[in-house]
Amino acid sequence: MTGGAGDGLYVAVDSPVHRLPAQVKLVALVGFVICVVSTPAHAFWAFGVYAGIVVALVMTAKLPAATVLRRMTVETPFVVFALLLPFVAAGPQVDVLGVSLSESGVLGAWNVLVKGTLGVVAAIVLSASTSPRDLLTGLERLRLPRTLVAILSFMIRYVSVVSGDLQRMRVARESRGYDGGSLGHLRAVAAGAGALFVRSYERGERVHLAMLARGYTGMMPSMARRQATAAEWRRGAGLVVVALLVAVAARVVGG
Amino acid sequence: MHVPDGFLNAPTSLATGAIAAGVVGISLQRASREVRESGPALAGLTAAFVFAVQMVNFPVGAGTSGHLLGGALAAALVGPWTGLLVMSVVLLVQGLLFADGGLTALGTNITLMGAVTVLVGFLVTRGLLRAMPKRLGSVVPAAAVGALVSVPIAALAFTGLYAAGGAVDLSIGRLAAAMVGWHVLIGIGEAVITAAVLSAVVATRPDLVYVARHLQADLVLVDDQGRTTTVSPDRPVAAKPAGRSLGAGVAITLLIAGVVSLFASANPDGLEFVGAKLGFGEAAKESAVAGSPLADYGVSGIGNGHVSGALAGIIGVLVTIGVGLLVAKMASLRRRAESASEPEPASRA
Numbered sequence A: 001m002t003g004g005a006g007d008g009l010y011v012a013v014d015s016p017v018h019r020l021p022a023q024v025k026l027v028a029l030v031g032f033v034i035c036v037v038s039t040p041a042h043a044f045w046a047f048g049v050y051a052g053i054v055v056a057l058v059m060t061a062k063l064p065a066a067t068v069l070r071r072m073t074v075e076t077p078f079v080v081f082a083l084l085l086p087f088v089a090a091g092p093q094v095d096v097l098g099v100s101l102s103e104s105g106v107l108g109a110w111n112v113l114v115k116g117t118l119g120v121v122a123a124i125v126l127s128a129s130t131s132p133r134d135l136l137t138g139l140e141r142l143r144l145p146r147t148l149v150a151i152l153s154f155m156i157r158y159v160s161v162v163s164g165d166l167q168r169m170r171v172a173r174e175s176r177g178y179d180g181g182s183l184g185h186l187r188a189v190a191a192g193a194g195a196l197f198v199r200s201y202e203r204g205e206r207v208h209l210a211m212l213a214r215g216y217t218g219m220m221p222s223m224a225r226r227q228a229t230a231a232e233w234r235r236g237a238g239l240v241v242v243a244l245l246v247a248v249a250a251r252v253v254g255g
Numbered sequence B: 001m002h003v004p005d006g007f008l009n010a011p012t013s014l015a016t017g018a019i020a021a022g023v024v025g026i027s028l029q030r031a032s033r034e035v036r037e038s039g040p041a042l043a044g045l046t047a048a049f050v051f052a053v054q055m056v057n058f059p060v061g062a063g064t065s066g067h068l069l070g071g072a073l074a075a076a077l078v079g080p081w082t083g084l085l086v087m088s089v090v091l092l093v094q095g096l097l098f099a100d101g102g103l104t105a106l107g108t109n110i111t112l113m114g115a116v117t118v119l120v121g122f123l124v125t126r127g128l129l130r131a132m133p134k135r136l137g138s139v140v141p142a143a144a145v146g147a148l149v150s151v152p153i154a155a156l157a158f159t160g161l162y163a164a165g166g167a168v169d170l171s172i173g174r175l176a177a178a179m180v181g182w183h184v185l186i187g188i189g190e191a192v193i194t195a196a197v198l199s200a201v202v203a204t205r206p207d208l209v210y211v212a213r214h215l216q217a218d219l220v221l222v223d224d225q226g227r228t229t230t231v232s233p234d235r236p237v238a239a240k241p242a243g244r245s246l247g248a249g250v251a252i253t254l255l256i257a258g259v260v261s262l263f264a265s266a267n268p269d270g271l272e273f274v275g276a277k278l279g280f281g282e283a284a285k286e287s288a289v290a291g292s293p294l295a296d297y298g299v300s301g302i303g304n305g306h307v308s309g310a311l312a313g314i315i316g317v318l319v320t321i322g323v324g325l326l327v328a329k330m331a332s333l334r335r336r337a338e339s340a341s342e343p344e345p346a347s348r349a
Helices: A022-037 A044-060 A065-088 A103-129 A132-141 A146-175 A183-213 A230-253 B010-030 B032-053 B071-078 B080-097 B106-131 B136-165 B172-204 B210-215 B244-263 B270-278 B305-338
Strands: A093-096 A099-102 B219-222 B228-231
Touching: A022 A044, A022 A103, A022 A132, A022 A230, A022 B010, A044 A103, A044 A230, A065 A099, A065 A103, A099 A103, A103 B080, A132 A146, A132 B080, A146 A183, A146 B010, A146 B032, A146 B080, A183 B032, A183 B172, B010 B032, B010 B080, B010 B106, B010 B136, B032 B071, B032 B080, B071 B080, B071 B106, B071 B136, B071 B172, B071 B210, B080 B106, B106 B136, B106 B210, B136 B172, B136 B210
Parallel strands: none
Antiparallel strands: A093 A099, B219 B228
């Protein structure tokens, strides 16, 4: 990652997806994923259509495939869970290569894998095409409580500072021989984490006092820049409508 | 650890989303005074701390290292409501900026890893602190037990959600046993890390630890004549009941009344049914309000039975609230008339 920890997965290129306001992307992608999640697992063709849409989104957003694939590894623990499902689920059994598997378990594993994968790629499209600042203004536009947006903005602003603190403390600790390998080093690692809390807390107090000194009245100034135009909302709605049609068709027609 | 999309079905995800929104709303209200006094920067930096410390590898014995989930630690350090906000913000950033956990599973993740771990951790810690000796030394073991309990409870809550909206037909008993068994192990790691980090904070700045604030010793001042003055420490900021909770309560009640009425059966209720069976149905007198526009929970003049039922539910709640407010108003007027002769108690600054 080139940017600081506060930049998330943001990939700074110019694309139609990047230019869309964050609130439109957020609503459209959540709507899309809800449609994906409510599609019955046995409607295999529907997931092919969804995968096509998601790949098209990634290409339109000009995201490097390597970034997307690397980030998809966050799914791994649940992939393991999904692969276990055919062996532990109840219901009628089928024989595959001499191994007895549960039918509903196989379908369930497919269900978790395909929906989880589509969901994580949708989330990657959102996070890679939206800068943290745009995301905050989008959340503010979506009427997230102002206090929560303010807390979020401070977290995003300071996460790289706090991570930097942690990094320096780690270097200092390891250069004194506490590389955190054995249980005996827990005390040293935890003391670092404790000190990090005290430092962060005190920094929070200092930031607040500095804000008061500069005339902070208890309300953060609004960050929202411009409203999304009707055309932009239409583009977002298009994605949801297509997904909805596929989901409804999958329910009616079935597999 | 984050639940991805598709693990739970859409209705369950939407329901946990509503729960998460409600819980975050409540904690915004309960923490509003704290946030106003110490600023959003403090909560934001605490969130940044939790985010950073979740990435630290803690050695937890047997050559393995563990990661902190941080719910119970946040609750012990900054209190349940601010802690809940902090954890929710961390999960929001992880979901929206790092694609960690699904978009539709955001509510599930905030409910399980935010609300459940913070609240269970806090309640266990506070309960133990009430039973343990009132010393600073009690804080760390109490919080460790809180952390230990919070993780398997969150796993159990996940199992419950899975039973309600899981995609696969699993034996829930087996799933619960496996989840709790595995998460007790994770919980032990969480307890060890929480205790180690918290004891480092308690050793240097016990005044920052929320659950230890009531344990601070009195400040004893001795002047040059040898007279001693005792100054008690600042009391923690108490959450103040806010007027807006009434509004939220009304809104939720209306919503429930409206939605539940959609499903309300138009069939006679149990007692009416039994009555009809036993033959004294005819003897039952028509209720005095039978001719009223709300009779039999439907609004007359509206053809659609469902809409009419929902409207009736909402109107019923509004009327009930109106009557309640009227009674309360009359009671308070009477009390004011009685106490009019007495002097007003001096208001505290």
